[in-house]
Amino acid sequence: MSGRVTVLLLIALLLCALMLVKTQYQARHLFIELERSQTEARQLEVEWSQLQLDQSNLGKHERIQASAIKELDMVPVTAERTQYLTLHSQQKTNGQ
Numbered sequence: 001m002s003g004r005v006t007v008l009l010l011i012a013l014l015l016c017a018l019m020l021v022k023t024q025y026q027a028r029h030l031f032i033e034l035e036r037s038q039t040e041a042r043q044l045e046v047e048w049s050q051l052q053l054d055q056s057n058l059g060k061h062e063r064i065q066a067s068a069i070k071e072l073d074m075v076p077v078t079a080e081r082t083q084y085l086t087l088h089s090q091q092k093t094n095g096q
Contacts, residue, residue, distance in 0.1 A: 068074040
């Protein structure tokens with residue numbers, strides 16, 4: 001009878017040892033995955049900051065004006081190129 005108890009205890013000990021090895025493997029795997037996720041989160045934060053900086057730079061008035069002049073061949077409005085319409089001159093034309 002003590003031989004059976006010894007065998008049962010040996011089997012239980014082996015099962016516990018195998019479970020311990022499996023648990024440690026899973027813990028290491030999860031730790032590595034956690035490290036990867038944290039690294040990715042830091043990288044995404046850096047990219048987000050860069051995108052916010054780019055957005056603020058692209059929205060500046062000087063940048064928009066330079067792009068309009070360079071890419072669209074637009075020129076600033078000057079007094080010589082401005083036409084003014086007045087309501088008074090239109091009423092004279094309609095009244096005559």
